[in-house]
Amino acid sequence: IIQLYAPLNWFGTYYRMIQQAFVDMENMFDLLKEEQEVKDDPDALELNVPKGMIEFSNVSFHYTPAQPILQNVSFVVPPGQTYALVGPSGAGKSTIIRLLFRFYDVQSGNIKFDGQDITKVTQKSLRRAIGVVPQDTVLFNNTIQYNVRYGRVTAEDEEVEAAATAADIHERIMGFPDKYETMVGERGLKLSGGEKQRVAIARTVLKAPEIVLLDEATSALDTQTERNIQTSLAKVCERRTTLIVAHRLSTIIHADQILVLKDGEVVERGTHEELLELDGMYRDMWGQQQSRGDDTETEDEDVPSK
Numbered sequence: 001i002i003q004l005y006a007p008l009n010w011f012g013t014y015y016r017m018i019q020q021a022f023v024d025m026e027n028m029f030d031l032l033k034e035e036q037e038v039k040d041d042p043d044a045l046e047l048n049v050p051k052g053m054i055e056f057s058n059v060s061f062h063y064t065p066a067q068p069i070l071q072n073v074s075f076v077v078p079p080g081q082t083y084a085l086v087g088p089s090g091a092g093k094s095t096i097i098r099l100l101f102r103f104y105d106v107q108s109g110n111i112k113f114d115g116q117d118i119t120k121v122t123q124k125s126l127r128r129a130i131g132v133v134p135q136d137t138v139l140f141n142n143t144i145q146y147n148v149r150y151g152r153v154t155a156e157d158e159e160v161e162a163a164a165t166a167a168d169i170h171e172r173i174m175g176f177p178d179k180y181e182t183m184v185g186e187r188g189l190k191l192s193g194g195e196k197q198r199v200a201i202a203r204t205v206l207k208a209p210e211i212v213l214l215d216e217a218t219s220a221l222d223t224q225t226e227r228n229i230q231t232s233l234a235k236v237c238e239r240r241t242t243l244i245v246a247h248r249l250s251t252i253i254h255a256d257q258i259l260v261l262k263d264g265e266v267v268e269r270g271t272h273e274e275l276l277e278l279d280g281m282y283r284d285m286w287g288q289q290q291s292r293g294d295d296t297e298t299e300d301e302d303v304p305s306k
């Protein structure tokens with residue numbers, strides 16, 4: 001029993017890791033077919049997103065019945081626009097990103113891309129259309145080139161370098177001992193949080209998806225790194241529909257619309273200016289971040305994380 005149990009347990013743990021951290025999403029799902037909680041409909045079609053509209057309609061969701069997470073959440077992101085999700089820790093922001101990627105199915109309501117319900121299309125086509133820049137990017141124990149190319153495995157070397165340049169990490173890579181052939185990951189060169197995020201951005205540049213979902217890292221990066229990342233992200237998000245989970249409000253003041261989530265409900269929505277005017281929760285959060293100085297200098301340096 002123990003022998004049978006151990007690997008199953010391992011798969012379960014791994015599956016949850018994928019759902020939470022977007023680890024190696026496309027391939028890993030093939031390997032773990034048995035473990036998938038979300039199944040393709042037998043008549044599933046290919047998702048086609050020429051415009052890139054996101055519709056989230058009356059969505060209610062819980063991981064376990066005892067703890068409702070989202071309650072009747074609705075929003076529409078028009079093609080090409082950038083929307084931001086903000087709110088206290090545990091409000092359900094990252095959950096919305098996971099649902100858009102269909103790591104879980106909703107209990108009521110529905111999610112559509114360009115009018116197609118995500119439960120009626122293949123997961124493969126869904127994940128091809130969406131690019132995710134996760135909070136914490138997992139690197140493979142392989143070369144930095146392999147890690148960047150992962151965004152589109154058929155990309156030429158020149159395209160890999162162009163993507164790294166767009167993500168502002170090319171120069172850094174050229175400073176590594178073996179340049180693009182340098183081994184990274186657990187057993188190679190350790191990259192800092194900011195560098196890993198730039199690898200994720202480079203992957204997304206290569207993938208060139210219609211829709212970009214971005215889960216901003218919670219940990220503070222130094223001001224310059226933050227600025228560089230902002231610049232490269234702006235390039236990735238240009239003309240693409242983008243949804244950003246933001247922890248630092250300074251990063252999303254130019255968003256077309258900001259949704260404030262609290263206890264699984266959207267309690268305020270509007271532009272940065274409109275929400276300041278409203279004098280509600282967003283304004284309080286903004287005031288707190290300003291007085292803490294979150295938006296000016298941070299003490300954390302861009303040092304390698306584990």
Ligand code: ATP
Binds near residue numbers: 064096
């Ligand atoms: P943060 O700003 O801290 O990242 P968030 O708004 O993104 O928070 P979520 O990660 O969406 O919050 O989590 C919402 C709630 O769901 C939390 O209470 C969390 O503990 C719970 N939760 C998250 N993942 C799971 C899971 N796999 N199983 C059960 N509960 C979960």
